[in-house]
Amino acid sequence: MDASTAPEVIRRPVPAHMAHVVSSISCYRERGLGLTNFRHAAPLALPLLINLGTPFRIALGRAPGRSDSQPSFVAGLFPGPVQIESDGRAICIQIDFTPLGAYRFYGGAVPDLTARMVDIGDLLGRDGRELGERVAEAEGWRQRLEIIETFVLERTVNEPSPAIAAAIGRLWRSAGAARISEIATDIGWSRKHLSRRFQNEIGVSPKTLARMLRFHRACELARSGSACGWAGIALEAGFADQAHLAREFREFSGERPTSWAARLAHTDPRLMREAGG
Incomplete structure (x- = not known):
């Protein structure tokens, strides 16, 4: 990739x-x-994106078309591939919320964002529209x-329930391997009640989040080369077998594991620097 035309990413x-x-x-x-055909596979973050250039074309679980132009928007968790295209003139700022952070910011609106992209003004009203204008003028x-x-920070006023925070912590630390029935028992809830409360605050069920976490663990292992082939990755990431891993890859990334790995091997690195003036 020519450095003069490569996108600039500032973290x-x-x-x-x-x-x-x-x-x-x-x-x-x-x-x-x-x-x-840029892809994010089952992202674990909930983005808030302020568009300053040509809007991206984004679609969930499929290739985007002309009608999929997305200006400034917010989105929830989606257990599948997010496909993105742009015309070379995109400019944006993106804040990625953690699942618990999204509840702290959006409160009870989180479930309404699951598997959706919503215009920032439609969700946050005049405050959202004015935010985009202020950022563009800065x-x-x-x-x-x-x-x-x-x-x-000014809108981070909601606190998730301690039980849900504890449940997410268990799932996250175990990369999705913790048994949901044991988490529910330790909290003192039924599994059904945990699932309902979890969806109300996180937007997906604990089972779905656990599957996403196991998938991302497998991706980490594949990138690091720390496991022996896909069978070893499946075992270390907590899948029943390699066939189980392959099914999850197709659902969450839209690709077979080998196709996913081949695509990443040819992905050009982004230019990065620390944020300055």
Whole structure:
């Protein structure tokens, strides 16, 4: 990839006082080279994206078309591949919320975002529309990021229930291997009640989140080469067998494991630097 046309990605370290809400903060600017069939497989973050250039075309579980233009939007968890295209003129700032952070920010609206992308003004009203305008008028990445971070902190007023926070912690630390029935028993709830409360605050069931976490664990192992082939990855990531892993890969990434690995091997690295002025 020619460095003069490669997209610029600026990763801003998440401030310590936002770590309980946000997993990443980034600025993205294209310089002539757009995205074609770019995929995020079952993302574990819930994005808030402020568009400053040509909108991305984004679709869930399929290739995007012309009608899939997405300006500034928010989105929930989606247990499948998110496909993205752009024309080389996209510019945006993106805040990725953790599942618990999304509840802290959106409150009870989180389930309405599951497997959806919603215009920021439709969800956040006038405040959301004004946020986009203020960011567009700001000078430089630093000022834009400060505006968004202040906005996020001021609206982070909802607290998830301690039981759901504990359940997510167990699933996250175990990369989806913890038994949901045991989590429910330890909390003192039935599995059915845990699932209902979990969906109300996170947007998906604990079983779905556990599957997504196991899938991402398998992806990590494949990238690191720490396991012996796909059979070893399946075993280490907690799948019943290699066939089980292959089925999950097709659902969450839209590809076979070998096709996923081949695509990543040819993905061009993004240019990155720390956020400045």
